[in-house]
Amino acid sequence: xxxxxxxxxxxxxxxxxxxxxxxxxxxxxxxxxxxxxxxxxxxxxxxxxxxxxxxxxxxxxxxxxxxxxxxxxxxxxxxxxxxxxxxxxxxxxxxxxxxxxxxxxxxxxxxxxxxxxxxxxxxxxxxxxxxxxxxxxxxxxxxxxxxxxxxxxxxxxxxxxxxxxxxxxxxxxxxxxxxxxxxxxxxxxxxxxxxxxxxxxxxxxxxxxxxxxxxxxxxxxxxxxxxxxxxxxxxxxxxxxxxxxxxxxxxxxxxxxxxxxxxxxxxxxxxxxxxx
Numbered sequence: 001x002x003x004x005x006x007x008x009x010x011x012x013x014x015x016x017x018x019x020x021x022x023x024x025x026x027x028x029x030x031x032x033x034x035x036x037x038x039x040x041x042x043x044x045x046x047x048x049x050x051x052x053x054x055x056x057x058x059x060x061x062x063x064x065x066x067x068x069x070x071x072x073x074x075x076x077x078x079x080x081x082x083x084x085x086x087x088x089x090x091x092x093x094x095x096x097x098x099x100x101x102x103x104x105x106x107x108x109x110x111x112x113x114x115x116x117x118x119x120x121x122x123x124x125x126x127x128x129x130x131x132x133x134x135x136x137x138x139x140x141x142x143x144x145x146x147x148x149x150x151x152x153x154x155x156x157x158x159x160x161x162x163x164x165x166x167x168x169x170x171x172x173x174x175x176x177x178x179x180x181x182x183x184x185x186x187x188x189x190x191x192x193x194x195x196x197x198x199x200x201x202x203x204x205x206x207x208x209x210x211x212x213x214x215x216x217x218x219x220x221x222x223x224x225x226x227x228x229x230x231x232x233x234x235x236x237x238x239x240x241x242x243x244x245x246x247x248x249x250x251x252x253x254x255x256x257x258x259x260x261x262x263x264x265x266x267x268x269x270x271x272x273x274x275x276x
Contacts, residue, residue, distance in 0.1 A: 001059075001081075002052050003049055003050070003084050006048040008037075008043050009046070009048065010039060013037075016050060019060065019071070020034075023073065023098075023267075026267045026269075027071055028125070029209065030060075031203055033064050034062075035204075043064075045091070046063055047063035047064075048062055048063075048064075051077055051081055053077070058074055059071065059078075068095045069096050069097065070095060073101075075101055075104055082108035082111075083112050085109060086112045093273060095272045098268070098269045115276075116275040117274050118275060122249040123248060123269045125268075126247065126266060127266050128237075128243045130262055132230075134230055137188075137223035137226070138191075139190030139195065141231040142187055143183050143186060144185040148180075152180075153176060157172070179199050186232050188225075195222070195224045196215040196219060197215075198225075198228055198232055202240075207243065207244055208236040208242075210229055211246070213225055213228075213229060226261065244266075
């Protein structure tokens with residue numbers, strides 16, 4: 001297998017685009033990361049790699065942010081990819097990818113690198129084409145403003161901690177400010193009080209992604225998240241063909257909520273963390 005690396009996502013994305021779009025929903029976050037990158041961004045800690053056989057891409061390895069993102073449809077080259085990752089100097093706290101390929105890749109990586117890598121989260125990717133007719137909770141959806149930034153950042157920090165990720169406050173703040181400026185951060189308001197949030201990001205040419213769904217503990221089990229995700233999804237479908245989202249499979253409540261709204265499971269994935 002021939003591995004080739006690239007300096008920037010602008011150089012990499014045209015090379016890898018067709019490979020990613022063969023499984024558009026499975027690779028929706030990767031597509032979004034690459035196609036939304038800007039020339040002025042810092043890519044010094046990023047890593048973009050293809051693994052090819054006879055000039056045909058069989059595997060992709062990407063670090064843009066934190067974890068290695070594994071993209072493949074073939075288990076024949078996972079050992080070679082693990083050996084390659086072990087041989088190059090890249091820093092990553094974890095690995096994300098579709099099952100069963102990511103599980104097999106991690107097994108090989110543990111053997112060749114001697115790292116202790118453990119499963120952090122079993123996930124599922126959902127897709128929605130039409131919002132079901134549901135009963136909404138009290139309140140209404142509105143766009144977040146800069147006046148909401150303090151509570152948004154507090155919730156964002158709690159969300160990140162729950163995901164097992166170490167946060168960078170300044171980067172997080174910058175992203176949420178951009179969400180507010182771009183009108184892609186939404187709140188559900190009940191009795192003039194924000195009770196849950198989510199954001200919307202453009203990932204592919206036809207699809208949007210629902211993320212950062214967070215409700216503080218004291219406001220849970222009141223239907224707020226269900227109502228907000230449904231309304232934001234409805235809003236997104238006015239412009240896009242479909243919506244996607246990720247769920248934690250260990251949280252049966254959230255999975256049932258999203259299916260109630262109209263989201264259908266597409267593929268399972270997993271997040272692994274390297275214990276150093």
